[in-house]
Amino acid sequence: MNFLKTKGIVIKKNDFGEADRYITIFSEEYGKLELFIKGIRKSKKRNQSSADLLTLSEFTFYKKNNSLILSSIDSIEYFYDIKNDLEKLEIASYILSIVNEIVLYGEQ
Template identity: 35%
Template sequence: MILKTIGFILRAIKFRESDLILTVLSRDYGKISLIAKGARRTESKFGAALDLLTLSELVFYDAENLKLLKEASILEDYRAIKSDYERLTLALQSVHLLNQLVEEHHPDRVVFEFVRDFLSKLGSVNNLALGAVAVKLKLMRALGIAPRMSGCARQGPGCQASPARCAWASSPPAKGGRRRTDQAKPGLVWFSPQSGGFVCTACHQAGDTRLSPRLAQTLTMILGLSWGKLDRLALTDDEIALAQRVLDEFIGFHLKAPYMPSK
């Protein structure tokens, strides 16, 4: 059977003398592996359509145990990213994470469009260190595994199980008498990968990581901002390093193995 789709080239591994095994995030079939015969030859018909981060139109034979690439043509090569070392590094790190988190043969248009939007808008991000934090949060949200940052993850919104002890439950009611659980409250906030996100001061346990109120609030705000508006936020180098550490621990918890970002 011959199939046609569009997809991003996430990974390319040398195979035999002149072939490549490609990992592709396709729009219609999810993450798939393709064999591109002769792709490493100088006169290869595929040309730059198989370069990493390229969005290409792909035609392939879909056999039971083998997907063989027949044709490939470039739709978007994201040349501006590839000519900027720091943006290229961030983009490659991001698809490395994507490749680890996404299972094969599970098509997801939300994730596909997230990648397209990210690569299209990366040029508008000036603070790339903050952008590296944002891409992890936004990708996890697209996958439905983002950390919980609305209230205390250990006890639930309002900590009804222990309302007298929890910082969220004891915070002043918002206008109209309703308690607000949509953002980190002033005071100390802790992060727990095992519990799924933010934990309040009263409910934290040994092994949780303490976050400053500013860092907790900024992580929450990132998800509500477009790529071009991330520069409205500011974190110190130490805060960014801490954010990266807790997010990597959270990712590792989902992978059931320590997550090591690509260099």
């Protein structure tokens, strides 16, 4: 199993089932990716805020069948100054939604 590592920002998240989550990231090396995080919403070990919107993190993942599975995640920057200001958060969310719509998966 080959592990890949990249820095990226979370631009979208979708909860799946009781404990899992899909996140869409825009990364330096691989462009737009969708990663599956198993058990993040119930696990005490994993840092949920690292997989939150508008968080810059370092992702380690691997490919299994046609899915990308997250192995580990380490936060780099949370952008609290943006998240604590409603107007800035609104603008940032709008920009993230545009990036998500315009950029194709795998496009850098």
